[in-house]
Amino acid sequence: MYCTESQCQQGGIMTIVIGFGAFVVAFLVHVIWWRSFFVKNTGVVLIAVLSVSIGVVIFGYLAASLWLALPRNPIALLQATTLAFALAVAYVMTYPAVEVPSPTLVIIDIIARAGSPGIERSALNRTLDDDFLVMARVDDMVNERYVRFANGRYELTPKGRSMARFFVKWRSFLRLEKGG
């Protein structure tokens, strides 16, 4: 038994409420931050903002539980922290699609807006050009410091080189084609 019967009964609900609560607070801090400042290197800043906010909520709950009659189940609190970080990591993985338009989602959006008459393939090809499909992502990589722009050329930073090598090695380990 890693908790008493009453602790266990309150544990699951406490985990879900505190875990989601901590993530919602962290998400709101992120929204306020992004609306207030021009954020560069968004990936790193996003991870920092979410982690610190979740940490503050969890420690705040711990501190409050010393004075208020709040449930104090260490296992459930650890589980809640894990849940909040799991939500945060899942959001961080989804965030690039929010920041830079994903071609697949844009295609779906345009087709949905065309409605019942539909749309021709050629119209999509005219709309979604190289600038939109490629250079928007290059700019995003410069912003994220995976790539630097110097003397009219784009080159990988050590961070970008590590990412490229990680994916090449990982996909080779899985015996998959290069991908991308």
Added chain:
Amino acid sequence: MPFFGLAINFIVQVAMCRLRLAGLFLSHVIALAAGAGAILATWNLPAQTPDGMAANLLIYLLFSYVYFQVNHMGQTARRVRLARDLEPGALTRAEILARYDAKEIIDHRIDRLIAAGQIAEKNGRLYLNGSAIYSISVLINLLKELIFPAYRNDVRTRGEDA
């Protein structure tokens, strides 16, 4: 407990890929089920409650999604391909664009969406057919408008232009 399920998920997914028993997507589906099964098998352990089990499964599903996204990124992400293209040396804008064919990128994605039943092609015109990816698109657009105050719905303009 969720990490036990994740370990099973990881081992099954890697084994299926390395032994070429399944493609990337199918290997993730089977591994997801194996990991969830391993967590559900602990149902009778002492101190396990329905709420606790639900929390464990939720954490497991979220981390499984992260692992799937990492592999999916390696498969389809333009940033991974760009990073690979830039690894041998620096490139100008024109050199980067020369390596990509916008029509090919669009056609490849349209074909994947048709195969997945999300859109349909009739008499040379494309129509929305499924709701799953469209729902994701709506959610992403809502997030954009919430997070970026100066967000101008470029897609809306592009759609009207088209």
